Amino acid sequence: MCSPVKLTALALIFAQLLGAIHCGEYDNIDNWVISYKSKNFPENAVLGGFDPAGYRNYVGRTLYSASVVPARIRAETGYVTFNTESVANTATFYEVLVSNATLSYHWVHSFDGFREDNAVCVGTSSTDERVYICRAKTDGGLLIGTLYPDIRTCIIRYENLPLRKFEKYEVLVRKNKSVKWIPFDNQIN
Ligand SMILES: *[C@@H]1O[C@H](CO)[C@@H](O)[C@H](O)[C@H]1NC(C)=O
Numbered sequence: 001m002c003s004p005v006k007l008t009a010l011a012l013i014f015a016q017l018l019g020a021i022h023c024g025e026y027d028n029i030d031n032w033v034i035s036y037k038s039k040n041f042p043e044n045a046v047l048g049g050f051d052p053a054g055y056r057n058y059v060g061r062t063l064y065s066a067s068v069v070p071a072r073i074r075a076e077t078g079y080v081t082f083n084t085e086s087v088a089n090t091a092t093f094y095e096v097l098v099s100n101a102t103l104s105y106h107w108v109h110s111f112d113g114f115r116e117d118n119a120v121c122v123g124t125s126s127t128d129e130r131v132y133i134c135r136a137k138t139d140g141g142l143l144i145g146t147l148y149p150d151i152r153t154c155i156i157r158y159e160n161l162p163l164r165k166f167e168k169y170e171v172l173v174r175k176n177k178s179v180k181w182i183p184f185d186n187q188i189n
């Protein structure tokens with residue numbers, strides 16, 4: 001388990017060299033673009049839902065207390081919120097999930113922390129568990145939440161609203177359209 005206390009950059013590098021810390025690490029299978037308020041919002045950002053104020057929310061991720069968690073991004077204002085299994089907060093440093101010609105993203109119905117094929121992982125938690133992206137209809141919105149498979153629920157806490165837990169929810173999965181190149185030339189002698 002990682003200490004939620006902020007480590008100095010040097011201590012973190014040392015710890016990673018020693019292989020002592022795996023928690024709070026970003027997953028690199030998908031394409032995530034670093035963003036902040038004044039930066040142009042990336043094209044191909046993945047839409048996640050809408051918040052109680054009616055703004056569209058794009059899929060993001062951020063690091064909080066040695067845990068990588070999904071984030072809800074309002075493109076228009078750069079207002080970014082997220083929640084852990086207990087805390088709701090806002091982020092100023094975050095990354096935006098983007099699709100490309102071969103990788104696209106879809107929401108599928110799921111339940112009980114079931115490990116869906118090709119579910120998008122944001123990274124690891126402070127207890128070194130993989131963290132996934134879920135969403136559910138609640139509080140007048142369709143809100144992106146945090147899925148810890150071991151807790152078996154999609155946890156959503158938006159601003160100062162009560163913490164919500166869903167056993168049935170949707171989970172974000174990737175579709176990979178790239179086809180392996182078949183070198184049929186080799187078959188001709
Ligand atoms: C889409 O992103 C993946 C992962 O980074 C990459 O392997 C693939 O080549 C990209 N596809 C295109 C068309 O750029």
Ligand SMILES: *[C@@H]1O[C@H](CO)[C@@H](O)[C@H](O)[C@H]1NC(C)=O
Pocket residue numbers: 029030103176177178179180
């Ligand atoms: C997509 O499929 C290609 C070809 O099978 C594979 O090389 C690549 O790693 C896959 N990318 C992802 C992000 O799954």
